[in-house]
Amino acid sequence: MATLGIPANTIAVLQKYNFNFQKKFGQNFLIDTHVLDKIIEESRITKEDFVLEIGPGIGTMTQYLCENAREVAAVEIDKNLIPILADTLSAYDNVEVINDDILKVDINRLAQEKNGGKPIKVVANLPYYITTPIIMGLFESHVPIDSITIMVQKEVADRMQVGPGTKDYGALSLAVQYYAKPEIVANVPPNCFMPRPNVGSAVIRLTRHLEPPVQVEDEKMMFRLIRASFNQRRKTLANGLGNAPDIPLSKEQIQESILELGVPVTIRGEALTLEQFAALSNIVTAKLRKK
Ligand code: SAM
Numbered sequence: 001m002a003t004l005g006i007p008a009n010t011i012a013v014l015q016k017y018n019f020n021f022q023k024k025f026g027q028n029f030l031i032d033t034h035v036l037d038k039i040i041e042e043s044r045i046t047k048e049d050f051v052l053e054i055g056p057g058i059g060t061m062t063q064y065l066c067e068n069a070r071e072v073a074a075v076e077i078d079k080n081l082i083p084i085l086a087d088t089l090s091a092y093d094n095v096e097v098i099n100d101d102i103l104k105v106d107i108n109r110l111a112q113e114k115n116g117g118k119p120i121k122v123v124a125n126l127p128y129y130i131t132t133p134i135i136m137g138l139f140e141s142h143v144p145i146d147s148i149t150i151m152v153q154k155e156v157a158d159r160m161q162v163g164p165g166t167k168d169y170g171a172l173s174l175a176v177q178y179y180a181k182p183e184i185v186a187n188v189p190p191n192c193f194m195p196r197p198n199v200g201s202a203v204i205r206l207t208r209h210l211e212p213p214v215q216v217e218d219e220k221m222m223f224r225l226i227r228a229s230f231n232q233r234r235k236t237l238a239n240g241l242g243n244a245p246d247i248p249l250s251k252e253q254i255q256e257s258i259l260e261l262g263v264p265v266t267i268r269g270e271a272l273t274l275e276q277f278a279a280l281s282n283i284v285t286a287k288l289r290k291k
Contacts (some may be wrong), residue, residue: 004060004088005033010194013058017084021195025078026127029057030151032192035203036064042185042205043123043149045069050115054102054124054134057081059088065123066092071114075102102134107143119146119208128153128199132172135206139179148180148206157184157202164271171230174274175223178213180206214278221247222281229269229277237269249287257283 004010010031013019021027030036039061045051049069056062056074058081065072072095076085085097098105111120122145126134131152138145152160159168160176161184176182186203190196216222228244229237241247241254249257258265260283261276272280 003033004058004063005030005036007031007194010058010060013084013088017080019058019080019084022078022080026055026129027057027078028125028193028195028197030060030125030192031194032188035186035188035192036061038186039123039149039151039203040064040068042203043121043147045121045123049121049146050111050118052107052110052120052122054122055127056085056097057125059085061123061125062089062095063092066095069121070094072096073098073110073114075100075105077101103130103137107138108141111144115144117144119144121146122148123150124148125151128156128197131156136175139175145208147208149185149203150206151188151201151203154187154200154202157182157204160204160206164273169270170233171223171226174226174277176206177274178222180208182206214275215282216278217282218285221285222277225281225284226269226277229272233268233270235268236265237267237272238265240269247284249284253287257287 004013010029045065045068047070050071051065051069053062053065053072053074056076062072062074066089074095075098076082077100079099082097082099089095111117122138135148138148159170159172160182162168162173182204184202184204188201188203190200224244224246225241228247229240232240232243238254238258242251255265257280258267261280
């Protein structure tokens with residue numbers, strides 16, 4: 001089977017199978033070999049690696065992954081793509097295609113079966129509407145991960161990378177940076193896809209921290225504080241936390257906690273760094289224990 005990254009070959013496959021793009025699955029297939037080479041290079045895959053690909057489409061990137069990795073599992077939701085993948089990947093014996101919704105797959109089990117529980121690499125050109133649940137699901141379920149190299153909407157890649165003081169800073173930035181080191185490694189214009197998306201894209205590599213960059217006694221509490229702060233972005237931190245049903249502190253205790261952190265009570269949550277959210281979370285956890 002010829003390389004699919006070349007537009008004429010992709011068109012030939014789509015015509016052979018009379019394939020109709022499904023908007024609900026966010027189907028935009030890569031048709032640029034430079035971008036494919038760059039993703040492989042930046043994902044730092046070697047012949048030792050087991051790679052999980054999310055959303056292989058017609059198998060364009062999967063072919064590259066099979067060439068470069070030890071073993072590949074590719075999870076694709078659209079059943080109409082399964083016979084196409086059987087055809088485009090027929091030359092490879094190191095790939096398993098799984099017809100399922102990635103949000104329903106037990107990735108911990110897959111990592112155990114295919115890689116003896118050792119850290120896996122994830123590579124994906126994601127459907128944009130489920131970018132956040134996929135990434136958060138991978139981190140929060142404590143799947144053993146070495147890195148995630150993903151194509152996302154440019155704006156979402158920016159959000160993952162920024163710190164306080166910019167409009168893009170939010171719960172996603174903090175969550176990603178708690179678990180991993182984010183680096184945008186390529187910007188990808190709409191004409192590299194078929195059909196063309198309406199927005200620009202970027203490839204971002206998230207390298208899992210070996211040790212978390214901050215010490216948090218209760219991770220769940222830190223993420224509750226973060227969510228409460230950004231749910232009401234324009235309000236002060238004190239008001240945001242006061243309105244959160246899952247943070248059982250009185251108004252006075254919230255004010256005390258913020259002052260203990262060493263910042264003004266009028267501060268907004270969007271001004272706090274990850275280190276400050278971690279410290280605030282430890283203060284709040286200690287207060288709740290004393291109660
Ligand atoms: N990797 C291919 C490429 O680069 O050309 C296709 C990328 S396309 C943006 C996204 C792919 O993810 C589609 O094939 C789509 O059917 C699949 N997909 C969408 N939602 C999914 C889900 N929940 N689980 C698994 N695959 C999904």
